[in-house]
Amino acid sequence: MNKTLQLGDVYDGRSGSAILPPEIIPFLASYNLIPQLLSQSIIESAIAPITCTPAETSHALEQFYQQWDLNSEEKIQSWCLRYGLTQEQLELFATRKLRVEKFKQITWGHQLESYFLKYKRHFDKVIYSLIRTDNRGTANELYFRITEGEQSFAELAHEYSQGPEAETSGIIGPVEVGTITPNFAQLLCTSQVGIVQAPVAFGESWVIVRVEKFITAQLDNFMRQRLLQENFETWFQQQLSQLSAEEKTWMGINTKPAQVQQAIAA
Known part of the structure; x- marks a missing residue:
């Protein structure tokens, strides 16, 4: 039995619904192109009202x-x-790429400042030194050596720390605060720069930390583009959630999330 695949507002230069001819579906399916086609049709439908000036088009x-x-x-x-x-x-x-960027700006550009201020702490970066060990006694001994000036933090981290930070003499970062586990981020954010914190238990390890530097996030052009893209990707995921069951199966939703991300980037 012949099957057709219907897409709303498919990219054909016009609005409206289109039905792909039956003979093309096996070809698209064999090359795993249907997820990409569905993704692009969602985006094309959204940017259909967006126009470019003659100069931009030229x-x-x-x-x-x-x-x-x-x-x-x-x-x-x-x-x-x-x-x-x-x-x-x-x-x-x-002009497709330009129209996508215009869509982002029109849809979310006016709220970037408030969005940034709301989540600014997540975008701030921190550089810190870390020593971790699974022995509380060792942690206390190392803390004593550092605070008494017997050995430097870097020396002890290189010799004793049980994580990859040992290769960098304990230095980690800069990393965004939002990418750090909440409890550890709280410890860093409440620490004074340059002050060695007493050993604290985290999971099965004991850690000694010293914040080296806080780097305040700025709403510059790079950050604006990042926030626009993040909002765009969130919107796209919302659009995927509204697809039919069959379309979700094509997209591999809940089974192949990497495929969905690949479709966005295509």
């Missing part, structure tokens, strides 16, 4: 022509004929 086309070495009108026409694209579709194709 610039995007110039970059596209350079990328594909289309340095003559003849080559451009031949390329469009080969892939079955009209001029309108070509412009949509060339």
Whole structure:
């Protein structure tokens, strides 16, 4: 029995619903392209209302022509004929990345500052020194040697620490506070810079820490782009949750999360 696959607002340069012909479905499935197609159709539907100025379109086309070495009108026409694209579709194709960025900015750009301030602590970075051992007595002895000036933190970390930090003389970071387990992050954030903390039990280990430096996160251009992308990915996951059961099966949701991330990045 022939089957069809229907996609809402598929990328064809027009709005509306499209049904893929039956003969193409086995081809897409055999190359595992249906997840990518579904992902791109979700994104294309969202950016359909987004337009570019004539100058933006012209610039995007110039970059596209350079990328594909289309340095003559003849080559451009031949390329469009080969892939079955009209001029309108070509412009949509060339401006797609820009329209995605515009969609991000229009949707979340106005709330970046409040979002950043709300989660700023997670974005702050810390550099710290660490010694960990599974013996409480050893931890107390090492703490005594450091505070009494008998040996440096770095020397003892290199010799005694039981984690990868031994290879860096105890130094870890800079790392974002939000990537650290909450209890340990709390210990670091409540520590004074340069002060060695007495041994504390964490799991099966005893740790001695000294914060070397706090690096305050800034809402610069890099951070803005990161926050826009994070919001975009959260939105995309929400869109996936609204797919039909069959579409979720194609996407491998709950069984192949890496495949979903690959589809986003495609």
